[in-house]
Amino acid sequence: MKYTMKLKSLDIGRLTTTNNIFLAPMAGYTDYAFRSLCIKLGAGFTVTEMVSAKGLAYNNENTKELLRTGEEEKCVAVQLFGREPYYLRKACESEDLKNFDVVDINMGCPVAKIYNNGEGSRLMQEPELAGKIVEECVKSGKIITVKFRAGITDENLLAYDFAQRMEQSGASLVTIHGRTREGMYSGKVFYNEIAKIKSSLSIPVIANGGIFSVEDADYMMQETGADGVAIGRGALSDPLLFSKLSQKQTDMSLKDSIFYLIDKRLAYEKDQTVAHDLRKFAVQILKGVRGGKEAKLKIFQAESTNEIKDILNGVL
Numbered sequence: 001m002k003y004t005m006k007l008k009s010l011d012i013g014r015l016t017t018t019n020n021i022f023l024a025p026m027a028g029y030t031d032y033a034f035r036s037l038c039i040k041l042g043a044g045f046t047v048t049e050m051v052s053a054k055g056l057a058y059n060n061e062n063t064k065e066l067l068r069t070g071e072e073e074k075c076v077a078v079q080l081f082g083r084e085p086y087y088l089r090k091a092c093e094s095e096d097l098k099n100f101d102v103v104d105i106n107m108g109c110p111v112a113k114i115y116n117n118g119e120g121s122r123l124m125q126e127p128e129l130a131g132k133i134v135e136e137c138v139k140s141g142k143i144i145t146v147k148f149r150a151g152i153t154d155e156n157l158l159a160y161d162f163a164q165r166m167e168q169s170g171a172s173l174v175t176i177h178g179r180t181r182e183g184m185y186s187g188k189v190f191y192n193e194i195a196k197i198k199s200s201l202s203i204p205v206i207a208n209g210g211i212f213s214v215e216d217a218d219y220m221m222q223e224t225g226a227d228g229v230a231i232g233r234g235a236l237s238d239p240l241l242f243s244k245l246s247q248k249q250t251d252m253s254l255k256d257s258i259f260y261l262i263d264k265r266l267a268y269e270k271d272q273t274v275a276h277d278l279r280k281f282a283v284q285i286l287k288g289v290r291g292g293k294e295a296k297l298k299i300f301q302a303e304s305t306n307e308i309k310d311i312l313n314g315v316l
Contacts, residue, residue, distance in 0.1 A: 004218055004221075004222070005214075005217055005218050005221050005229075005245065006221075007019050007020060007021070007246065007247065008020050008227075008228075009044070010044075010045075010173070010204045010227055010228060011204070012045075012102060012143055012145065012172050012173045012204065013101075013102075013143035013172040014101075014143065015075060015101055015102060015143055017044045017045045017075045018043075018044035018045070018074070018075055019042070019044030019228075019246055020044060020206075020227055020228025020229070021042060021043055021044050021045075021217075021228065021229060021231065021242060021245045021246050022043065022044065022045040022046070022047070022175070022206055022228060022229065022230040022231065023035060023038045023043045023045070023046040023047060023230070023231060023235060023242075024047065024147075024175070024177075024208050024230035024231060024232035024235075025047035025048060025049060025050060025079045025104065025106070025147070026049065026232055026233070026236070027049050027050050027109075028049065028280070029049070029236060029280070029281075030046070030047060030048060030049050031048075031049060031066070031068070031265075032068040032069055032070060032073075032264075033260075033261050033264035033265045034239075034261060034281075035048070035069075035073060035076065036070060036072055036073070036264055037239055037257055037260050037261055037264070038235060038239060038242050039072055039073065040072070040250075040252075040260070041239055041240060041242040041243045041246075041248065041250055041252065041257075042242040042243050042245065042246030042247075042248035042250075043231075043242045043246070044075060044228075044246065045075045045076070045077070046073060046075070046076045046077075047076070047077045047078075047079050047104050047147075048066055048067065048069075048076070048077070048078045048079050049066050049079065050066075050079050050080075050081045050106050050109065051063055051066050051067065051078055051079060051080050051081070051091075052080075052081060052082065053080045053081065053082035053084070053087040053088045053090070053091040054082055054084075054087050056080075056090075056091040056094055056096055056097075057087050057090050057091060057094075064096060067096055067097070067099070067100075068268070069099050069100070075102075076100065076102070077100065077102035077103060077104040077145060078097055078100040078102070078103055078104070079103075079104040079105075079106050079147070080092070080103055080104070080105055080106065081105075081106040081109065081114065081119050081120060082119060082133075083117070083118045083119050083122075083123060083129065083133070085129075085132045085133045085135075085136040085137075086136070088105065088133050088136060088137055089136040089137055089139060089140055091103075092137045092140035092141075092142045092144075093140045093141075097142070100142070101142065101143055102142065102143045102144075102145060102172075103137060103140075103142045103143070103144055103145070104144075104145045104146065104147055104175075105133060105134065105137065105144065105145070105146045105147070106119070106120055106147055107120065107121065107123040107124060107130055107146055107147065107148040107162075108120060108121050108124075108147045108148040108149040108177050109121060110149070110181040110184050110185075115181065121148065121149050121152065121181040123148075124148055124149065124151065124152060124158045124159075124162050125152060125158070127158075127161065127162055127165045130146075130162070130165065130166070130169075131165045131166070131168070131169040132169075134146060134166060134169035134170055134171050135169045135170055138169070138170035138171075143172050144170060144171050144172060145171055145172055145173040145174065145175065146166045146171045146173075146174050146175070147174070147175040147176075147177070147208075148162060148163075148166075148174070148175075148176060148177070149176070149177045149178075149179060149180055149181055150176065150177070150178050150179060150180050150183075150189075150190040150193045150194075151180045151181070151190075151193075152180055152181045152182065153180055153181070153182040154180050154182055154183065154187070154188060154190075156180070157180070157190060157193050159176055159190075159193050159194075159197060160193065160196050160197055160200070163176070163197040163200070163201060163205075164200065164201070167201050167202070167203050171203060172203055172204075173203055173204045173205075173206065174197070174201070174203065174204075174205055174206070175205075175206040175207075175208055175230050176193070176194050176197060176205065176206070176207060176208060177208045177209045178190050178191060178193065178194050178207065178208065178209035178210070178220075178224075179209050179210075185233065189209045189210045191220070191223035191224050192223075194207050194223075194224040194226060195223065195224045195225055195226075198224055198225045198226050198227070199225065204227040204228070205224075205226050205227055206226060206227060206228045206229065206230050207220045207221070207224045207226035207228070207229050207230070208229065208230040208231075208232060209232075211229055211230075211231050211232075211234050212233070212234035212237070212238070212241075213234070213241070214241070214244050214245060216234070217229050217231075217245055229245075231245075236281065236284040236285075237284045237285065237287050238254070239254075239257045240252065240253075240254065240257065253316065254285050254316055255312050255313070255316035257285070258278070258281060258282065258285055258308075258312060258316075259309060259312075261278060261281060262274060262278060262305045262308065262309065265277075265278075266305065271304055271305050272303060272304065274305050275302055275303060275304050275305045275307070275308055278299075278305070278308060279299055279300055279302075282295075282296065282299045282308065282312070283296055283299075285316075286315070289315055289316065290315070291314070291315040292315060295311050295312070295314065295315045298311045299311055299312075
């Protein structure tokens with residue numbers, strides 16, 4: 001299949017992105033080091049892990065650690081979650097977010113503990129409250145974007161009306177995960193729902209869900225007419241996908257990408273901490289690699305980054 005996706009910059013409020021290939025936010029994965037890697041490989045816009053608005057309000061140190069960023073991140077959003085407009089606006093106005101021009105509000109997380117707390121995708125069932133959240137956050141002066149899903153169940157697609165509400169409330173861009181909450185991360189992708197929304201809004205629409213290859217991205221763009229794509233789990237197993245999609249030349253290999261993550265994180269974290277946390281990335285990278293299963297077992301016993309590098313040198 002010939003690569004046909006059209007690359008372009010996008011205007012999000014007063015900010016212009018490098019291109020329309022975005023890194024989707026993923027809890028536990030899209031930390032500063034990983035975002036830096038994706039930018040190096042061609043991502044035009046990145047988003048942090050989910051950050052609790054209340055956690056910021058109460059000066060939670062673990063929450064603040066999620067806000068680490070660097071000079072290479074010219075186009076980055078911090079993603080907030082919560083359900084109380086007061087706390088979300090307070091978070092937007094806090095000194096902690098001074099390095100972020102864009103705040104993305106999470107209204108799509110399907111995880112039970114978030115949903116049952118009235119946050120994430122639960123807000124799709126409370127459009128008035130969701131609209132109020134966006135309106136309050138816009139008053140902070142930040143550029144506000146929203147990420148949500150096609151709906152709650154496959155028989156209950158809410159995204160079209162919800163998207164209209166988000167634009168009317170002041171959102172500068174929306175990202176739509178084409179699956180419902182019921183579909184989690186492997187269910188049906190409702191391309192038609194994204195297409196309907198794209199044709200009805202005047203703000204940029206980014207499509208997300210099931211993009212693991214150049215062909216997947218092409219198909220998503222052709223089926224939806226979206227302004228761009230957001231790559232989530234596909235970036236974990238193959239961060240080089242950003243280079244392929246952005247057509248940015250790179251000499252990096254998959255092994256190089258893991259080594260980059262290790263070295264980047266060692267600049268601000270202890271060796272053992274990095275070694276333990278990199279296990280989850282190694283599992284993703286080694287999917288389908290000859291000798292990968294044995295390498296994974298060794299990596300889960302490794303206590304230093306040098307051990308991990310030695311193991312990866314043997315299989316990649």
